[in-house]
Amino acid sequence: MNEVLKQIKNRKSMRVFEDKPIEAHIKEEIINSALEAPTAGAMMLYSIIDITDESLKKKLSVLCDNQPFIAKAPLVMIFIADYERWYDSFKFEECNPREPGEGDILLAYSDAIIAAQNTVVAAESFGIGSCYIGDIIENCEEVKELLGLPKYVVPAAMVVYGYPTEAQKNRTKPARFEKKYIVYENKYHSLSKEEHVKMHTTKNENRGIKDKDISEEIKAFCKRKYMSAFSLEMNRSAGEYLKKFRTK
Numbered sequence: 001m002n003e004v005l006k007q008i009k010n011r012k013s014m015r016v017f018e019d020k021p022i023e024a025h026i027k028e029e030i031i032n033s034a035l036e037a038p039t040a041g042a043m044m045l046y047s048i049i050d051i052t053d054e055s056l057k058k059k060l061s062v063l064c065d066n067q068p069f070i071a072k073a074p075l076v077m078i079f080i081a082d083y084e085r086w087y088d089s090f091k092f093e094e095c096n097p098r099e100p101g102e103g104d105i106l107l108a109y110s111d112a113i114i115a116a117q118n119t120v121v122a123a124e125s126f127g128i129g130s131c132y133i134g135d136i137i138e139n140c141e142e143v144k145e146l147l148g149l150p151k152y153v154v155p156a157a158m159v160v161y162g163y164p165t166e167a168q169k170n171r172t173k174p175a176r177f178e179k180k181y182i183v184y185e186n187k188y189h190s191l192s193k194e195e196h197v198k199m200h201t202t203k204n205e206n207r208g209i210k211d212k213d214i215s216e217e218i219k220a221f222c223k224r225k226y227m228s229a230f231s232l233e234m235n236r237s238a239g240e241y242l243k244k245f246r247t248k
Contacts, residue, residue, distance in 0.1 A: 007124045012173040014129025015069045017162025022074050026126050030075075030161070033122035034115040043086060045108035046115050046156070049147055051076040056146065063142055064135035064158065065230045073160035078136060079116040081108035084152040100152045102245045112156035120159060129164035132157055138230060140237040154241055175203045 001009070022030075034048060051057055054071070061070035070076065083100040090097035120130045136143060136158040143155055181191065181199045191199065200214045209217055225231060 004121075004125075008121065010173070011120070011124045012171070013131040014162070014164040014168045015131050016165045016168045017069075017073055017129065018165055020074065020163045022128060022161065022163075026128070027075060029126070030119050030122045030128070031077075033118045034079075037111075037115040037118040039111050039114070040107050044111065045082055045086070046112035047080040047082040047085070047153065048115070049078040049080060051078065059146060060136075060143075060158070063139045063146075064133050065138060067133070067135070069131075070133060070158070070160055073162050075161040077116075077119070077159055077161075078147065078155055079112040079157045079159070080147075080149070080153050081105055081112045081156045082153045083108050084150045087152050100245055102242060105152070105154055105242070105245045109154070109156050116157050116159055119161075123161050127163065128161050129168060130159055130161045132159055135230060135234070137234045137238050139233065140241040144241075151244060154238075172206075175206060177203050 031048065031050070035044075039045065051060065057071045057073075057076055060076070061067055064070060083104050087097060087100055116132070120132075123130050134157065136155045140155070143149070147155070149155070177199055181195070197214055200218060201209065204214070204217065
């Protein structure tokens with residue numbers, strides 16, 4: 001297995017970092033890797049906000065579901081789906097542009113996430129751990145004000161980076177679903193209840209969860225994640241934010 005594939009396979013989210021800064025030249029390489037990412041029409045429909053203000057980090061850690069480790073991370077970047085830049089260019093050149101719609105911002109989201117993943121892979125190559133913070137979508141009104149976001153931009157992802165502690169490096173990577181439940185040929189396959197049970201049981205084998213227990217496991221997960229207060233807030237907040245992209 002080549003080095004790149006090995007790093008992709010071994011990479012896992014890190015949430016505890018050493019009290020050690022990321023060297024300036026390495027940080028620059030991580031950021032530069034984002035700029036090399038695939039992008040729709042070479043438009044680069046994203047912006048990156050490098051969070052260096054410690055008080056701002058703390059505020060974001062509270063807004064993002066009260067996760068203190070965010071404030072302690074040596075490097076924090078927010079990847080923004082950004083159609084403001086192109087829309088302004090079109091206006092400046094008197095193109096009489098329509099307002100960006102939901103399709104435009106979804107395309108920009110793709111650009112932003114692809115750019116973010118490039119930085120995650122680049123960071124891993126330097127022995128720097130990372131963790132995506134999806135909760136940046138929560139409390140969009142407050143995040144928008146904190147970051148000074150104009151109309152046609154939306155936070156897509158926050159990523160924190162740092163040199164992980166030994167305990168984090170030695171932590172077992174969470175299991176994934178088997179490939180047969182994720183990769184289909186030519187068309188989508190809806191799983192039967194029996195296949196769902198098998199899929200979840202196999203994924204949780206190392207935790208000793210059997211077929212008969214998987215129903216309670218799924219119910220608990222649904223309550224803890226899907227039906228949680230932070231998940232409901234994400235949907236409310238993101239839904240309100242996205243209304244502005246509905247073309248008239």
